[in-house]
């Protein structure tokens with residue numbers, strides 16, 4: 507038994523939202539009980555006690571869209587790279603990077619990205635992977651890295667025609683192989699989706715090949731209308747908008763997640779709604795790539811689409827996405843109230859709901875029988891925290907580096923900012939050596 511108490515407890519569970527001095531009792535992989543610290547200490551006197559010292563005790567964060575392979579782009583310079591638009595960024599940076607990535611790059615980028623996630627209080631990561639320099643076995647390398655920390659993750663490989671027919675087929679096979687392996691697991695720590703890059707790098711023949719090979723109960727993870735060029739391509743080549751095209755191939759559905767959806771119209775939103783498809787928005791990435799602001803609030807309010815937040819490889823700290831999401835819509839709509847309710851709902855309610863379309867154990871809430879994925883944030887705050895205002899405190903006062911303890915699946919993974927059983931210095935060092943080697947391969 508493990509107790510985490512003496513903190514401001516934010517449960518995200520209906521009925522018992524907030525305790526001024528609350529405590530979580532964990533038994534095995536699940537939460538056993540929530541209550542006042544004194545009461546639970548009396549009830550479970552033998553339990554190990556983690557003292558939150560007045561900080562915030564809350565569910566671990568879920569990142570619904572990441573690209574772990576992009577970890578090695580930090581600080582990289584590519585000879586001749588000078589992008590003018592999003593297509594230049596893809597061709598000049600990301601595709602050059604992933605074309606050079608081998609299996610060792612995949613493993614070590616996984617080791618640092620998951621470590622960074624843990625340190626930022628992220629307990630579940632949905633990743634969208636590409637490494638066209640080493641396709642077969644690449645998801646296994648990420649899976650292996652995740653298992654070494656015991657972090658929850660859902661993986662897929664982004665199929666694309668951009669490197670030719672044989673590599674496209676290898677990418678499909680990599681998805682199918684990992685889907686099989688993940689379905690044999692019973693620990694609810696790793697899941698699989700079928701990954702696709704984006705409509706403009708997927709011909710009809712390829713989409714047909716993907717869909718005809720994918721088991722029925724598997725969802726797709728694909729970028730949609732991230733840039734207007736994706737939309738133009740679809741209209742010119744196929745005479746229909748992207749979402750209609752995906753719908754016609756049977757790709758939409760409740761386990762499928764579309765990334766971005768920046769340049770889509772009302773009819774496409776209807777198709778997403780009617781098929782109960784999920785959408786993940788990545789505000790920091792959208793601003794960085796200068797691709798526009800998604801109609802996320804419209805999709806959320808008017809179409810009631812299940813919308814979540816991701817980091818899209820920009821960071822492993824989901825609180826950054828939270829802050830950017832809070833600002834982008836206010837700025838774009840010239841409305842200082844925009845997103846006030848919707849953005850916290852995306853991060854704290856929808857991300858776990860979306861993740862639970864793949865993971866069985868209830869995520870994102872602290873209540874009996876839910877997953878024991880809990881974080882302690884070292885935070886005091888200049889004003890009272892009450893049942894009505896934790897989101898305001900987290901938005902303006904919390905970032906990932908303030909996460910002190912991370913517990914996943916009932917196991918203490920980070921205690922006082924030190925990751926248990928991991929030589930962190932070694933992980934960073936090995937990654938740096940590997941990244942340096944990758945950079946050399948890219949520029950030669």
Ligand SMILES: [Zn+2]
Nearest residue numbers: 634729765818
């Ligand atoms: Zn992405």
